[in-house]
Amino acid sequence: MLITLEGIDGSGKSTLYEGLKTRLADLHPLFTREPGSPYLGDAVRRAIAADGDPMVEAALFVADHAVHLAEVVRPALADGRIVISDRYSDSRFAYQEVSLAGVHPDPHGWLEAVHAGWSVRPDMTILLVLPVAVAMSRLAGRCEQEHFERQEFLEAVQKNYLARAAEDPARFVLVDADRDAETILDFVEKSIRAAVR
Numbered sequence: 599m600l601i602t603l604e605g606i607d608g609s610g611k612s613t614l615y616e617g618l619k620t621r622l623a624d625l626h627p628l629f630t631r632e633p634g635s636p637y638l639g640d641a642v643r644r645a646i647a648a649d650g651d652p653m654v655e656a657a658l659f660v661a662d663h664a665v666h667l668a669e670v671v672r673p674a675l676a677d678g679r680i681v682i683s684d685r686y687s688d689s690r691f692a693y694q695e696v697s698l699a700g701v702h703p704d705p706h707g708w709l710e711a712v713h714a715g716w717s718v719r720p721d722m723t724i725l726l727v728l729p730v731a732v733a734m735s736r737l738a739g740r741c742e743q744e745h746f747e748r749q750e751f752l753e754a755v756q757k758n759y760l761a762r763a764a765e766d767p768a769r770f771v772l773v774d775a776d777r778d779a780e781t782i783l784d785f786v787e788k789s790i791r792a793a794v795r
């Protein structure tokens with residue numbers, strides 16, 4: 599079973615991910631992330647940090663996804679394991695549809711085409727949703743981008759996430775991420791246990 603954690607920067611995904619490692623240890627899930635595949639993940643993170651060409655960045659995320667699937671996700675699923683990934687393909691549709699606007703003539707069409715026929719659809723996606731201003735306040739000082747520019751960007755990203763959830767309600771579990779970390783962890787642990795039963 600493939601479970602993914604999604605949300606804008608500052609939504610609390612990594613905090614939730616670390617908490618689930620303890621809470622779900624009895625289920626022996628494989629915890630993984632994107633970007634983060636063997637031999638490409640670090641290169642992708644360096645490219646993000648360099649804040650380079652959006653098309654290059656998008657292609658790198660897709661390449662990382664391909665390595666992640668081939669080297670990590672598919673073998674674990676084939677072994678019957680639960681896989682929990684901190685970010686996955688929904689991040690590309692949420693972020694790159696914004697970053698490729700004006701760079702590619704049809705960002706959504708390109709993203710659909712580049713994933714079609716080989717990517718693996720998650721069984722369940724936990725989407726952390728919160729006011730962008732709250733997420734920004736948690737990230738204070740972590741981003742070089744102008745505050746307004748970053749806020750506007752994350753508003754568009756979260757709107758894309760919510761549109762994807764509306765198109766696929768059976769897969770998405772929306773979580774109010776503007777609550778304390780323990781309450782979120784309790785709710786997500788319960789949701790995952792109910793899904794894997």
Ligand SMILES: Nc1ncnc2c1ncn2[C@@H]1O[C@H](COP(=O)(O)OP(=O)(O)OP(=O)(O)O)[C@@H](O)[C@H]1O
Nearest residue numbers: 606607608609610611612613614736775777778779
């Ligand atoms: N539920 C919460 N309430 C208040 N603060 C939180 C909560 N969850 C996380 N934080 C804090 O917000 C900051 C960002 O958390 P975290 O790194 O988990 O977010 P993230 O979504 O993974 O962000 P990014 O995608 O940028 O890594 C951290 O300082 C963390 O301690």
Ligand SMILES: Cc1cn([C@H]2C[C@H](O)[C@@H](COP(=O)(O)O)O2)c(=O)[nH]c1=O
Nearest residue numbers: 607632633646659685686689690693694
């Ligand atoms: C997988 C993926 C990630 N991103 C973006 C989202 C974040 O701003 C950074 C790094 O993610 P993390 O939360 O620090 O792990 O990469 C993206 O734009 N597209 C993707 O496919």
